Amino acid sequence: MIFEDRDAAGRALADDIAQRIPRDGQDRPLVLAMPRGGVPVAVPVAERIGADLDIILVRKIGAPGRPEFGVGAIAEDGPPVFDRSVLKHLGVTEDDLADTVAAERAELARRSRRYRGDRPAPQVTGRTVVLIDDGLATGVTARAALRWLHSRQPRRLILAVPVCSPEARDLLTADADDVVCLYAPEFFRAVGQWYTDFDQLTDTDVDRVLRRVHRATAG
Template sequence: MIFANRAEAGRALADRLAAELGEPADPLILALPRGGLPVAGPVARRLGGELDIVVARKIGAPGRPEFGLGAIAEDGPPVYDPGNLLWAGATEDGLAGVLAAEREELRRRIHRYRGDRPAPAPAGRTVIVVDDGLATGVTAHAALLWVRGRDPARLILAVPVCSPEARDAMAAVADTVVYLNAPDPFYAVGRWYEDFEQLTDADVENFIMC
């Protein structure tokens, strides 16, 4: 299953969510920007939910920033993947500099994307966290833990495509994981999209204002 783009993936994911959840009352759809927003838009429209964002940042391996060793979300603590730390020969203490830099970038993005608006309030609501895909799942893990700490009534993770390992790991964090495809071997999220254009801060702002 290869998606034309994120919007197509979002529509297909919205159909799956509607079939599995019915019409949840007052759902809160939280996209992981940047790539999760074009997927989350169709989900929010189909379910009649409020669309907002939960901002997270990957903590990459030194010299290999694309390889996620951990992540942070909003004002939450860092979450690390023990297996990836071991594989990379890294330690949490040794990543203090990387963590500080990512924390600063996280603050910048929160300020740019949200401005003076308050962070979303998940308490007592069905919350659906949406991203365009999961490779290791570490960024979604940090976002889910942040949401979980704010007492949602139900916490759902929804993605068009994910690795089987990430799907299984996130099942321990979310109440439900909804996905369309979990290929094995997985390779990378972008492998399952014909158009996987990298989005900019301006793209995020345009989605939020629409």
């Protein structure tokens, strides 16, 4: 299964989510996208199920000297969540990553100012929440987001992605009420290999989508 782009992946995901969340008007769901890639995936899902759309801010914590290799993640104002087995394998302690964690907290604050302005983080208590990204490789960032959300006591918490590694899917089943992954290929190298168009998104791309959604909601 190869998705044309993130919008097409979101439309496919919306078909599945719509079967799990009836539009009965009694509980307006909340769809939360993980910027940047999760935002265009989340839009058609929110439209299909009649949900509010917002973002949750999460940053990967990279290994020393290998920032692309995630050993943990941090969501919003929550504590860092580490893959302790990976830390042990690398011979790295949490204290060794203190500077990296501080830098990622600063980036979370910058993105909050950029994407939200004066708006607070979304209120999730008592709501059905659907967390969306464009795909999961290790699942470490999604785990941090799920744990932050769980601490705020949603009524139901669903993780939904178009594609993921089987390991990430299995890892996260304990952190969500439901994990939806349309495609979990056995030989998984990177999320981008399952998209024809997987261009890197910018802050401007995220701003554009969020402004459009908020204008439509206000109107």
